[in-house]
Amino acid sequence: MTTAGQGLSRRRFLALSTAAAGGAFAAGCAPASSTKTAAAGSTPGKTTITIMTNSGEFSPEEAKAASQALGFTVKTVEYDLTKLTAMLTSGNPPDVVRGLGATDTPYLVAREAAENLDPYFAKSTLIKADDLDPINDAWRFDGQKQGAGPRYGMVKDYSQDAMLWSNAALFEAAKVDPPSATTPLLFADLLEMGKRLTKRQGAKVSVYGLNPNGLSLFTTLLGMTASAGGKLLSDDLASVDFSSPEALRALTWYVDYAKAGIGPTVLNPDPNGWDGPTFQAGRMAITTNGYWLGALFATDAKTAKVARLLPAPQFDTSRRISPCYGATGLWMPKAGRNKDAAWQFMEWYLAGDPARKRAGGGWGIPTLKSLRQLMPQQQPYQKEAYEVQMAELNHFSVLSFTPYARVEALDTAITRALPKAIKGELSPAQLADTLNDELNKQLADGKKRLR
Structure with a gap:
């Protein structure tokens, strides 16, 4: 030592x-x-x-x-x-x-x-x-x-990083009913809503309907799998299983989102590099960002007027979770x-x-x-966001992460494998097998190095 x-x-x-x-x-x-x-x-x-x-x-x-x-x-x-x-x-x-x-x-x-x-x-x-x-x-x-x-x-x-911010003006323009501020959206409904909110000019997307990517692809899938009632990481935190019914459900949803072309993906990243400027420009209807994003709107009257904080989406609201990544x-x-x-x-x-x-x-x-x-409650959007956030705290939970790899390394492996699935060259089940192979090699190597 x-x-x-x-x-x-x-x-x-x-x-x-x-x-x-x-x-x-x-x-x-x-x-x-x-x-x-x-x-x-x-x-x-x-x-x-x-x-x-x-x-x-x-x-x-x-x-x-x-x-x-x-x-x-x-x-x-x-x-x-x-x-x-x-x-x-x-x-x-x-x-x-x-x-x-x-x-x-x-x-x-x-x-x-x-x-x-x-x-x-x-x-x-x-x-x-x-x-x-x-x-x-x-x-x-x-x-x-x-x-x-x-x-x-x-x-x-x-x-709580799986929560959503929505742009009420874009919902109104697309004639889509605004989501509830108290009842979380189901992932299936969120995807369909994102499709309806997307605007295109020819082959180019002018308004993203949805960005579910959050802070990290791996942690996003970790949370989605938990929402589906499963675990992406094994109990000893030394392996992943994307082939379990719950993890495959999450992975399939994400591939469906990416194929729909309604938001940023590894094949079509947001030119701004992150959601803040895009959302403030009125070019993103729903973004996966937690409470903190609202601080950007305190001096942005136009965005403050239309920004709405929403609960984290769920696969099954009977096992509602809202983690921090x-x-x-x-x-x-x-x-x-x-x-x-x-x-x-x-x-x-x-x-x-x-x-x-x-x-x-x-x-x-x-x-x-x-x-x-x-916490600020002076502006109407701040007061509403505060109330939504305080209610969401009831569903917070800590999700265990692995000690055997850094999240950046796991994300790199996922982004390397995703393009083939987005292009239809791999089914979600085949993508799951690929990710199991790649990520479990990393985790096994990380565990071996600690001996």
Whole structure:
């Protein structure tokens, strides 16, 4: 086992770095620390911590504000998986790292990369256990199940990512009745609705009827399979089965959507790269994006007038689920040298003034239940979205992700196989067999590397 100041052995590096499979990641393994190991190797009053995150979420200017508020220097480095690998394997990791709890947690824990934060939470004066939103369970993993065991990170804010935003004006123009804000659409009805809402100019689509792609194809299919009453991942999280009746139902639905040509696919991606600009331009009737997207409309009166948040669609509303596929937050590398200072930053950013400011901006549901009262309700669409979102919280659940592969690698395999199915060269059942072969090879290799 390496200590905080050492790099990884070549064997450990190879077990953790998976660049060829869709993204490099490696991390050191260090003895667990107590809350008294802060700022090792630093001079009191001269502590500096490094935050690896996206500048759009935490800018250098905000880092300066953090430095003033906390009394030590906070520096930022742009999040990059390859750079993170290099910093971790060299024994010089960032002190705090941005991550997606829903898909990163098992991977980090299996590689002993992330610090167990339970001792920090236990002593926190700002964060109380009964105030933590249930989404924070996405940052827990006991080695077998997500949502149980120690906490390895904390969410900054989140959305239930299978929810839908609709454009009421496009529904009216297409003479399609608007969906219910309380009863979720069935997937079959959603697909038919998307077809009716699509507008074409010759062979070109001028208005997308629907985009169900969400954050990730794999997690989208994971959630759809759960809605159908099944599991895409095995109980030991070491294999997938796209051929089960429930997973095949989800896969068949997606292939039908892609063949219909009513929204972005791997063969015909949205030129904008994501749904926000397309939806705001009135060129997408239904987009799969959670509550956070509504923050874009606060200063966009035209879109605010027509935007409607809807529940997540279901295969069977008797087993209604509405997961989060992101749970974006912060984690602390186990090999970090300034852990107490890192935790001070995490408390300030996740439960202090920045958290209150984010809650008021509508960029997601707050990580603390006590901050929900700050979610914006000034504009009519905001008030309606708030009510829909609060009702949807009753159907939230944590879906366990695998520790044996990164979601980017699994998505790459899916997008590589999909074109043949969209073109009709593979049936959904044949596509399922292909995906089982490709993804299970990745998972088996990832598990082998951890031995």
